[in-house]
Amino acid sequence: MTPYLHEHPRRAALINELHARPAPALTAPCRMAHLAFKRIERAIDRDRSIDRAHMAALCARFGVAPPAPEAGHHFADFGRFRVKWEMHSEFVAYTIFAEGVSERPFAENPMRLLPNDWLASAPGVAVAAIHAELRPWEGASPGEAGPPPEAAGQFTGESLAGCATAGGAARVFGDFRLDAEGFTRFLMLTRPEASPRQMGRMAQRLLEIETYRAMSMLALPVMREIGPRLAEAESALVETTQAISAPERGAEGDDRASLARLTSVSAEIEAMTARTAFRLGAARAYGAILWDRIAALREERIEGVQTLQEFMTRRYAPAMRTVESGGERLENLSARATRASDLLRARVDVALAEQNQALLHSMDRRADLQLRLQETVEGLSVVAIGYYAVSLAGYLLGPLAAKIGVEPKILTALSVPPILFGVWLFLKRLKSRIAEDGGH
Template sequence: MSPVTDHPLRYATVNELHARPFPTVTLPSTVALVAFMQPDNPAGRDRSEDLAHLSDLVTRAGGVLPEPGATHYSGALGRSEVKWESHTEFVSYSAFTPGLSPRPFDPAEADVFPKDWRAKAPGLRLISLLLRVEEMPEDESELLAKLEDWFVPESLAASRITEGSGVIAGDFRIDPAGHMRFAVFVKRGTGPRRIGRIVQRLCELETYRTMSMLGLHQARMLTAALNELDPRLTDLVEGLEGEAGGRSPDETLHALLSITAELERLAVGGAFRFGATSAYEAILHQRVSIMGEERLSGRQTFGEFMTRRFDPAMRTVKSAESRLRALSERATRAAELLRTRVEVERSAENQALLESMDRRADLQLRLQHTVEGLSVVAIGYYAVNLCTYLLYPLAKPAGLGKELLTGVLVLPVVFLVWLGLRRIRRRFH
């Protein structure tokens, strides 16, 4: 029997399912997350620079270098475990270090990624997160006291998760050292993989929240541009009812094309960002929902925080995208109206031209008839004279004078000339 031939992508598609496993996090631990993104065309960046930057970090710790073209990597970084992922628009580094520093959220915890190495990143720092994982106190008041001390109460979000076996908290604020803070409390005996899943989902929550909010900046710039284009388009549409300020259809069409081109440019420029924002938002809500939050002592949950603070921003993005789509449709309808108006005007001009041509043809026909009448007279005059000269020698012996002979010949000769011209005209017609 011939061997079975596998599809060339069979193993690649299966391995992709296991390319990004959840980390194993022991209790207690410190997690540092940093993400870099290039400001210009991040999706089309040179990914070899990201790999070179990762290789520099691994080389410093004497670790195993990543494979060429890799999109993910895990390895030791001193006493920490580092995880690197290359996404469509950014790269993220996560370092999981056993133990806790005496000072909660000490900025030195981020130095697991050296400062000089961070300064050479092929992109700008977009996310910097410190996450503290420690054992849950038996006394809830002690836990609440830590939260009040570590976070800003006004924006603090905290909740119980995984059927009460853990507590997550954060205030979604950047501290003076430039880091976002999250805290995870888990009961003693919770497995490292379960803790890793909690930590991974919190890191993803912050990552995708940040990436989603990039769409808000795009939406605000788009709104400013639409606020300038909307009145111009409205004036053009109102001017289609008549001559707007003496503006000709050609001028109106030129202005409309300018607006349409600008709208198309805005649509192309925002299509990727708005599409990415929608995808990031969906992932964010999915991560929040699977955590199974329960309220902690009346504090707002992460889901409630997102509903109050995050969702309005996403509605703004959707509103700007919808407004751009509506304005583009209005411009298209205006172009159709202008085209209809031009066609009607051209039809009227063509009708007037046909009427003018009819009048000219009628005038030409009348003139032709007049010319034909004059031609009969002129030809008849010369024909009578010729016949007179021809017949006078014969008529003289009969006693007919020249004048009488001419008078006798006028009617029959003119009639014959008229009849001949008529037959010629009929032949041509």
């Protein structure tokens, strides 16, 4: 690396990723077997080490170099056959290549070249097993109609799919059915003008089409399994929503019951979403890769044979639409549960607002009554204080009344109004001062 460039630590790894899985160069005749094992529920890092160790064990048995400690792919030549090993996010794939073919197509599966005990100990479960053969095509012209004689008896006519590719220099056929050994089969015919690299890329695309088809369709049984639970949750949500909007609905007790039901339904929906989210996302990604690989074949129609794209459109696409429909249904149900929760929350907020309003009215009435009682008490206080003040004034004015010749009672009576007014004015000022101090 040039010393004056500060390289990103992952730059080389990201560049190498573009060249991590090159297509092999294939020359007819040859045969190949492709096995894809999906990892079981374990930690991904542990799976990768187990897969790498399994490939290293095969290399050690035949005395060839094992994969590097952190490698995610490896190509090894075992003499009689070659093995291409690849690790993916969810599965690990082994492709076995062997030169030559038998007179009868598919009579010799190259998988039999591998040790039985090694195959039996492969980590994970097989999701794809493909037997493919590349044979020279020395028959009629590229525009020949119908399937070739080599395909007779090897494929089911109703399921047979095929096309011309590589500019008409090659043909591929398959029916996506399992043979007696549990493998799907592809027959590839090539003319001399097709290059080995072209044939390698064509074979790789066919193997990936079947592998990604199998991986994407793993979502179908998951969606079928949750279908009844999805219907139950949908029915429960409808009933709860109807109960929330019922005009004869009660108040607090009904809201609590609806909230409990809605919480239960929402929890069930979230559990289904958590269970299916990864599988649905993976199915969409695998499906996109599958259609990309079919497009990369640049299929040319063979009269009397449906193309691979037509086969997938008729057989594969409906299954994936079922998966997509289930995913959309789950998303819509989750959104509806959220809206129902918002509706119930709004109803509870309105009820709380009404309760608060009633409480405020009650507090206003209580304050008004308290004010009236206070005013009454203040009036009584004026009378009581005035009574005692007049009594004291009578004692003070008694001697004065004798000197001026006025009856003491008359003089006491005349003192009542100013005394009461004075008491009232004193209490009023005292109340105002207390109010001012309270305002501060």
